[in-house]
Every structure is written in structure tokens, then in C-alpha cells.
Amino acid sequence: MTHTLILSAILFATGLVTVIIKRNAIMVLIGIELMLNAANLNLIVFSRNNPSLSGQFLALFVIVVAVCEAAVGLAIVLRVYKYYQTSVPDQVHELKD
Amino acid sequence: MANLSTSEILLGLVLTLPLISAIVSFLIPARYGWVSSLTAPVLLLVCTILSFILFFTSEALHVTASWFSIGTTEINFSLLLDAASRLMILVVSTVSFLVHLYSTGYMGYDTKITRYFGMLGLFTFSMMGIVLASQLILTFVFWELMGFSSYMLIGHWMEKPAAAKAAQKAFLFNRIGDAFMLIGILITWIHPAGSPDTFWQTTGVLCIFAGVVGKSAQLPLSFWLPDAMEGPTPVSALLHAATMVAAGVFLLIRINPLLTDTALTVIAITGISTALFGAVSALNQFDIKKILAYSTLSQLGLMITAIGIGAKDAALLHLFTHAFFKAGLFLAAGSVIHALSHQLNDQKKSDVQDIRNLGGLRKKLPVTFIVFCIAGASLAGLPMLSGFLSKDSILTAAWNLSIPSAQFIFTGLILIVSFVTVLYTFRLIRFVFFGNESQTTVHESPWVMRIPMIVCAVASGWFIVSVNPIHVSGWFANSFTGAETSLIASGLSAVTVLVAFIAGVLFYWRQPSPQSNSILQNSFGIDSFYQRTIGLAIVRLASAAEATDKRVLDGFLHFIAYTQVSVAHGIAWFDRYIVDGIVDTGARLVKSAGSLTRSFQGGRIQLYIFWAVAGLIIFLFFVLI
Amino acid sequence: MNLTEVALYAFEILAGAAALAILFVRNVFHAALLLIVCLTSLAGVFVIYNAEFIAVTQILVYAGGVLVLIIFGVMLSSRITGKPLLVSNQYLLPASFIGVLSTVIFIKLFSQQHFYQHPGAIPGNRISQTGIILMSDYVLPFEIAGILLLIALLGAAVIASSFNPKSNNGK
Numbered sequence: 001m002t003h004t005l006i007l008s009a010i011l012f013a014t015g016l017v018t019v020i021i022k023r024n025a026i027m028v029l030i031g032i033e034l035m036l037n038a039a040n041l042n043l044i045v046f047s048r049n050n051p052s053l054s055g056q057f058l059a060l061f062v063i064v065v066a067v068c069e070a071a072v073g074l075a076i077v078l079r080v081y082k083y084y085q086t087s088v089p090d091q092v093h094e095l096k097d
Numbered sequence: 098m099a100n101l102s103t104s105e106i107l108l109g110l111v112l113t114l115p116l117i118s119a120i121v122s123f124l125i126p127a128r129y130g131w132v133s134s135l136t137a138p139v140l141l142l143v144c145t146i147l148s149f150i151l152f153f154t155s156e157a158l159h160v161t162a163s164w165f166s167i168g169t170t171e172i173n174f175s176l177l178l179d180a181a182s183r184l185m186i187l188v189v190s191t192v193s194f195l196v197h198l199y200s201t202g203y204m205g206y207d208t209k210i211t212r213y214f215g216m217l218g219l220f221t222f223s224m225m226g227i228v229l230a231s232q233l234i235l236t237f238v239f240w241e242l243m244g245f246s247s248y249m250l251i252g253h254w255m256e257k258p259a260a261a262k263a264a265q266k267a268f269l270f271n272r273i274g275d276a277f278m279l280i281g282i283l284i285t286w287i288h289p290a291g292s293p294d295t296f297w298q299t300t301g302v303l304c305i306f307a308g309v310v311g312k313s314a315q316l317p318l319s320f321w322l323p324d325a326m327e328g329p330t331p332v333s334a335l336l337h338a339a340t341m342v343a344a345g346v347f348l349l350i351r352i353n354p355l356l357t358d359t360a361l362t363v364i365a366i367t368g369i370s371t372a373l374f375g376a377v378s379a380l381n382q383f384d385i386k387k388i389l390a391y392s393t394l395s396q397l398g399l400m401i402t403a404i405g406i407g408a409k410d411a412a413l414l415h416l417f418t419h420a421f422f423k424a425g426l427f428l429a430a431g432s433v434i435h436a437l438s439h440q441l442n443d444q445k446k447s448d449v450q451d452i453r454n455l456g457g458l459r460k461k462l463p464v465t466f467i468v469f470c471i472a473g474a475s476l477a478g479l480p481m482l483s484g485f486l487s488k489d490s491i492l493t494a495a496w497n498l499s500i501p502s503a504q505f506i507f508t509g510l511i512l513i514v515s516f517v518t519v520l521y522t523f524r525l526i527r528f529v530f531f532g533n534e535s536q537t538t539v540h541e542s543p544w545v546m547r548i549p550m551i552v553c554a555v556a557s558g559w560f561i562v563s564v565n566p567i568h569v570s571g572w573f574a575n576s577f578t579g580a581e582t583s584l585i586a587s588g589l590s591a592v593t594v595l596v597a598f599i600a601g602v603l604f605y606w607r608q609p610s611p612q613s614n615s616i617l618q619n620s621f622g623i624d625s626f627y628q629r630t631i632g633l634a635i636v637r638l639a640s641a642a643e644a645t646d647k648r649v650l651d652g653f654l655h656f657i658a659y660t661q662v663s664v665a666h667g668i669a670w671f672d673r674y675i676v677d678g679i680v681d682t683g684a685r686l687v688k689s690a691g692s693l694t695r696s697f698q699g700g701r702i703q704l705y706i707f708w709a710v711a712g713l714i715i716f717l718f719f720v721l722i
Numbered sequence: 723m724n725l726t727e728v729a730l731y732a733f734e735i736l737a738g739a740a741a742l743a744i745l746f747v748r749n750v751f752h753a754a755l756l757l758i759v760c761l762t763s764l765a766g767v768f769v770i771y772n773a774e775f776i777a778v779t780q781i782l783v784y785a786g787g788v789l790v791l792i793i794f795g796v797m798l799s800s801r802i803t804g805k806p807l808l809v810s811n812q813y814l815l816p817a818s819f820i821g822v823l824s825t826v827i828f829i830k831l832f833s834q835q836h837f838y839q840h841p842g843a844i845p846g847n848r849i850s851q852t853g854i855i856l857m858s859d860y861v862l863p864f865e866i867a868g869i870l871l872l873i874a875l876l877g878a879a880v881i882a883s884s885f886n887p888k889s890n891n892g893k
Contacts (some may be wrong), residue, residue: 044768
């Protein structure tokens with residue numbers, strides 16, 4: 001099962017790097033999905049050794065929240081894209097000052 | 098202070114009254130200048146009376162007070178009142194008072210009268226100081242003070258270029274002597290009398306004698322004295338007859354114990370050559386005051402000779418008598434000038450002092466004539482007068498010399514001097530008071546001028562020196578135990594005078610106007626020789642020094658300046674780039690730190706995430722591993 | 723090595739490769755497709771680890787929901803410019819450094835620990851048990867998750883719509 005944990009580490013790192021380096025909001029969302037799935041993978045792996053199944057349920061709720069996040073996030077992306085005519089997060093400087 | 102004796106108080110008053118007079122004169126504003134011509138003579142009269150009292154009552158006094166100390170050497174402020182200085186303060190105060198009184202008439206309308214009387218007072222004070230000081234450094238202080246006041250007095254009419262030049266000349270000649278004198282004082286201090294080192298003793302004494310040469314106008318520093326006649330005539334009477342030039346002689350009398358044999362020889366030779374030179378020069382002058390000035394040179398030379406041949410009392414006696422009759426002669430000459438100065442514009446005569454312009458004044462100025470005759474006869478050494486006695490005592494001292502050659506040389510030379518003295522005196526009187534009357538309206542001087550003249554004439558009599566008219570003895574002579582006259586010397590002197598008188602009558606009486614040899618008139622050309630050699634050399638030296646100054650010193654200064662400027666540039670560079678650089682670097686560091694932290698707040702979401710994760714990883718790195 | 727392990731390795735390699743490929747592709751559309759591959763492969767891994775219910779949910783929700791959303795998003799963005807959405811990269815060096823570093827740290831952490839099996843754990847299919855627990859013990863979170871989904875979908879619709887309540891001429 002160690003190799004699966006290694007896979008989850010790789011997935012998490014990949015998602016993280018994607019979030020940072022990609023100059024596109026949709027790609028950032030994709031990175032977030034990757035990281036969430038890395039967490040889910042860990043939860044599933046560890047729940048095999050646990051009789052209470054709570055790890056599986058947590059993974060389930062994570063998936064639900066991820067869907068919500070993806071839906072709202074994409075809506076925001078579209079809205080920002082219409083408003084600023086860009087989908088590059090760093091070009092949206094409204095947080096500054 | 099309570100235990101001061103009466104004599105000491107009197108001494109202090111006599112010393113300080115002239116100074117008080119000077120201060121009072123300086124304090125009087127120029128508009129009320131006439132006040133100073135009241136206060137100054139009155140103060141000097143008090144001073145004279147006090148010195149008379151001191152002369153007749155006081156014992157020898159020695160007042161000493163601590164002055165200052167150099168290292169362990171204590172310098173005392175000490176005054177000595179012995180026989181010689183008692184006599185001298187009498188002479189100084191009396192002549193000074195007479196001159197003060199005379200000046201109120203002579204200088205009556207002068208605009209700078211307060212300065213005149215102030216300087217006269219200061220001069221009298223310094224002369225008193227020289228007379229009373231028993232300490233060479235103190236003497237030197239007064240000596241310099243006197244040099245300064247004489248400079249001011251000679252140059253009193255400084256708007257006249259000749260007077261200003263004469264004052265400068267007198268000051269410069271005196272400075273040469275004074276420089277030597279200071280050196281001599283220091284040498285004498287290190288090698289005091291009685292020390293075995295005769296060479297240094299002689300050197301020191303001769304250096305001091307150089308100062309005397311300057312002040313008493315001996316050869317070779319004589320030539321300032323005739324020029325100094327540019328000053329007011331009362332000043333000439335006081336400074337250049339009675340006191341200032343006599344100060345040198347008096348100083349020699351004071352330092353007599355220090356004199357070595359070599360020094361005495363030098364002094365005697367200097368004195369006799371000056372006496373001859375002065376007498377011969379006086380015979381060839383036209384200016385009435387210059388004749389008297391050269392005569393003074395000659396008489397001072399005689400006094401110096403007397404000291405040189407060891408007869409200091411004879412020198413003092415001659416100093417005493419000379420003070421009175423020469424003052425009388427100067428005052429009478431001043432009276433003549435004063436009487437004729439009103440004629441100057443009418444007669445178109447260039448110079449009232451020139452004896453070629455004078456003549457026949459004996460009826461117009463009877464008092465002046467009589468005074469001039471008496472004082473002149475005393476100068477010439479006619480019997481029954483004081484000059485005869487004092488000159489005889491010098492002659493006697495020369496006659497009594499132990500070395501035969503020196504005896505004959507000095508006696509002969511002194512006789513020649515007195516012979517010439519009679520001639521120039523006769524020439525002067527002949528051309529001033531006899532002969533053609535060239536002046537029409539002249540009037541006798543006022544009483545304030547006549548009285549001092551008469552007093553001086555009276556003081557030229559034999560009786561103030563001695564009871565016996567042809568031999569020094571009696572009440573006054575107690576002060577001069579060493580001065581004596583011998584019958585042979587008196588006889589020689591009388592014969593010389595008589596022969597000279599006849600020669601003068603024969604030679605001058607028929608001469609219509611005074612003659613002169615131009616070389617002799619110009620002091621054998623020595624003065625112009627000085628001008629040509631020393632003056633030129635000094636001018637050359639000065640221009641060489643100027644060139645050196647410009648090239649070397651200025652170059653050096655410029656070099657230093659440039660060096661400093663470049664050093665300053667270096668410092669400026671250091672300041673700008675190192676000091677300022679440190680500050681700027683600090684500022685830049687702060688600024689970049691600011692912009693670094695600012696860059697975290699740039700509103701870039703992905704960068705926020707990056708840093709957040711980086712921090713998290715660092716946290717994990719340290720906590721979990 | 724039995725068939726199950728081979729399948730596990732295959733799924734894992736496929737998922738990792740797809741995830742890494744997302745890093746390197748520049749087209750957002752390709753990235754979305756690669757994400758489907760990755761998530762589906764993970765679903766396979768979940769099955770092998772006895773989490774069939776989660777695997778099914780994964781396929782349904784992600785492949786059916788999220789991916790459709792993303793692809794719609796991509797298509798809506800590129801509709802304006804009319805060309806495929808190409809993405810450039812930024813902060814390459816520090817980001818890759820951080821990525822490598824975090825990978826190393828996680829691998830090191832995981833390899834340090836020794837994971838042991840709980841004594842009461844029953845290997846095998848537990849899907850019926852999952853259903854029972856979900857409807858009994860976890861019914862409140864389940865319902866809340868449903869409400870959350872509803873609200874999120876409503877919110878997304880409101881945000882994404884161009885309807886402006888202030889101006890009546892909105893599309």
C-alpha cells in the first residue's frame with residue numbers, strides 16, 4: 001500500500017504545482033481537483049485497515065464539497081472572464097490595496 | 098607700604114609726576130588743548146621742586162621690589178638713588194620744566210598741543226626711569242620707551258615730509274643700537290662682572306656700548322641727530338642736548354664697573370673721533386640748529402672720551418654743565434626762529450634757520466643775544482663759566498694718563514676739539530647777531546620763553562659747579578669727587594681758547610657771509626655713503642627677499658593650498674561615496690526590504706498560494722522530520 | 723503477484739501519468755480530458771481498495787458532473803476569442819522546487835510510518851454495510867451535503883447568468 005501513498009503524494013504535488021504555475025483559472029480548478037483526489041486516495045487507503053468506514057464517508061463528503069466548489073468556482077471564472085476579459089488569476093488585481 | 102620713608106615717597110613722585118602729566122595731557126580733549134599747556138608745566142614744576150628737595154636732603158636710596166621671575170631667576174624692579182642719579186634727576190626735571198615752560202610760548206598755537214605735551218611728559222618719565230633704574234632690564238624698558246617718545250616728538254610735525262623722514266631715521270638708527278644693547282644685556286647677565294671670562298665680558302659691554310652709540314649719536318651712528326632737528330626746537334633742546342643723548346653717557350657711567358680695558362680703549366677712540374668729526378662738521382654748517390646739533394655730537398664725544406680714559410666723574414660733570422648751556426643755546430636759537438618765523442612770508446627768504454639769511458639781530462633781540470653769548474661762551478670753554486671747568490676736568494684726566502703716547506694724543510685731540518669749538522661758536526654768533534640787518538620787524542619772544550633762556554644762561558655760570566671759578570672744588574663738587582682740574586690743563590685750555598678766539602676774530606669778522614666746504618657740510622659724505630651702500634644693499638636685499646617670497650614661500654603656500662584642496666577633494670569623495678554610501682546603502686536595503694514585503698501583497702493569488710505552501714513546507718520540514 | 727496487484731499498479735501508473743501530463747499540456751481542453759483519465763483510474767484504485775461505493779460516486783460525480791462543468795467552462799471561455807485556450811506557465815522554478823520538495827517530504831513521512839491493520843477490520847465487500855451506515859449514522863451529514871449541493875448549484879447558476887436585476891435588458 002506504500003506505493004499508493006506515493007501516488008497520492010505525487011498527485012498532491014502535481015495539483016499544487018498546477019495551481020501555482022498555470023496562468024488560467026480553469027487549470028487552477030483542475031489542480032484543486034487533483035489535490036482533493038490525492039486526499040481522497042489517502043482516506044480510502046487508510047480506511048481499508050479500519051472497520052468503521054468513516055474514512056470512506058469522509059471521502060464521500062469531500063467529493064460532494066468538491067462538486068460544489070467546482071460548480072461555484074466555474075461560475076465565478078465565467079463571471080470574471082466576462083468582466084475582466086481575462087482568465088489569468090494574477091491579472092485580477094482587485095485584492096491589492 | 099606704611100614703612101615707606103619720606104625720601105622713597107618723594108622718589109616715587111618724582112618718577113611718576115611726568116607720567117601723570119602725560120596721561121593728563123592725553124586725556125584732555127583737543128578742543129581744550131590749551132589746558133594741557135597749564136597742567137604740564139605746573140606738574141613739572143612740582144616735580145622739579147621735589148627733586149630739589151630730594152637732592153639736598155636724601156641719602157643714597159635703593160628701592161627694590163620683586164618684578165617677575167623667569168624660572169628660578171628673580172628679576173627685581175629696583176631704583177637706585179646715588180650721587181650721580183640724584184644729580185641727573187635734578188638736571189632732567191629742571192631742563193624738562195624749562196622746556197615745558199618755553200613750549201607754552203613756542204608751541205602756543207600748535208593744533209596737536211596735547212599730544213606734544215603728552216609725549217614730552219612720557220619722555221621725561223622714561224628719562225627719569227633710565228636715571229633711576231639700577232637694573233639693566235628695567236633700564237632697557239625705559240630706554241625703548243624713550244626711543245618711542247623721541248620718535249613721536251621728532252616727527253611731531255609729521256605733515257612735513259622731512260620731519261617724518263627724520264623721525265624714521267632716528268628710530269632706525271636707534272634700533273640698530275638697541276638690538277645690540279639687548280644682546281649685550283643678555284651676555285652681561287650670563288657673564289656678570291667678576292667672572293673670569295674677559296672675552297665675553299668685553300663683548301657684552303661693547304654690545305651695550307653699541308646701544309649707547311645709537312642713543313648718544315656717536316660714530317658711526319651719528320647721522321640721525323642733525324636730521325632730528327626737524328622737530329620743534331624745544332624738543333631739540335630737551336632731547337638732543339640735555340637728556341636723551343645724555344642717557345647713553347649716563348648709562349656708561351652706571352655700568353662703569355663692568356668696563357674692561359679693551360672696552361675702555363674702544364670707547365675712548367669712538368668718543369674722540371666723534372668729537373673731532375662733530376666739531377669740524379659744525380664749522381661748515383649753515384643751519385643754526387644743525388650747527389648746534391653737530392656741536393652736541395662733539396661734546397658728547399668728549400664725554401664718551403672722558404669715560405674711555407677712566408674719568409667718569411669728569412664726564413658726569415661735563416654732562417651736567419652741557420645740559421644747561423646747550424639747552425640755553427637751543428632755546429635761544431628757538432627764540433630767534435620764533436622771532437623771525439613771522440617774517441618768512443614777507444621776506445621771501447626760504448629758511449629762517451639758515452645763518453646766511455640772518456644777521457644783526459643783537460639790537461632787536463637783546464635778551465636772546467645775551468643768553469646766546471653766555472651759553473656759547475660756556476660751550477667754547479671761556480673761563481668763569483661752567484663749560485670751562487668741566488672741559489678742564491676732562492683735559493686734566495687726559496693729561497694724567499699714565500701711558501705717555503695716549504696722554505699726548507688725547508690731550509692734543511681734546512685741545513683741537515676745543516679750538517674748533519671756539520671757532521664755530523664764534524662763527525655762529527658773528528653771523529647771527531652781528532653784521533648786516535636783514536630783518537626789519539622782529540620782536541623779542543614772550544616772557545614764558547625768555548625766563549627759561551635766562552635760567553639756562555645763569556646756570557651756565559661757574560658758581561653752580563664750584564666756588565672757585567677756575568678750579569673744581571666746594572659745595573657742589575662733593576658729588577664729583579673724582580673730577581679735578583690741574584693748573585697745567587687749565588692753562589693749556591685757556592691759551593687754546595684765547596688763540597682760537599683771536600683766530601676767529603681775524604678769520605670771520607671780515608668775512609661778509611659764512612663760507613663752507615661742501616664735503617664737510619655733508620658730514621664728510623658718510624651719510625650719503627650710507628645711503629648709497631647700506632641703503633642700496635638693503636633695497637637690493639629687500640627685492641631679493643621679495644622675489645624669494647614670491648617664488649619660494651608663495652610657491653610653498655600654493656603647494657600647501659593645492660595639497661589641501663586635493664585632500665579636501667579626497668575627503669569629499671570619501672564623504673560622498675563611503676559615508677553617504679553607507680547611509681544610502683542602508684536606505685536602499687530598507688527600501689528593497691520594503692519592496693520585497695510589498696511584493697508579497699501584490700494581489701496575485703497564485704503567489705499567495707505559493708508562499709503559503711512554501712511556509713507550510715518549511716513548517717513540515719522542521720516539525721515532522 | 724496476482725491479477726489484482728497488476729491491476730492496481732496499472733491504475734496507479736495511469737493516474738500518476740495522467741496527472742503529470744496535466745502539468746505539461748498547454749491546452750485546457752486536453753487537460754480536462756487528462757483529468758477524466760486520472761480520476762477514472764483513481765476510481766479503479768478505489769475499487770481495489772474495497773471502496774466500491776466511493777468509486778462509483780467518483781465516476782458519477784466527477785466524470786459526469788465536474789468534467790462536464792469544466793468542459794463547458796472551457797468552451798464558454800474560448801467561445802469569445804474563437805481559438806483553443808492555450809495556457810502559459812509562471813513561477814516555474816520556485817513552483818517545481820516546492821513540488822519536488824513536498825513530494826519528497828510526503829514520501830519520507832509515509833515511508834517512516836508503519837501502517838498496520840486494525841484487528842476488527844473485515845477484508846472484502848462492504849457495500850451493503852456502507853449503505854446502512856450512510857442512512858443511519860450519517861443521515862444528517864448526508865442531508866446537509868444534499869442541501870449544500872443544492873445551494874451551490876443555485877449559486878453557480880445565479881453567478882454564471884448574465885441577468886442583472888438592476889437593468890431589465892439583461893440576457
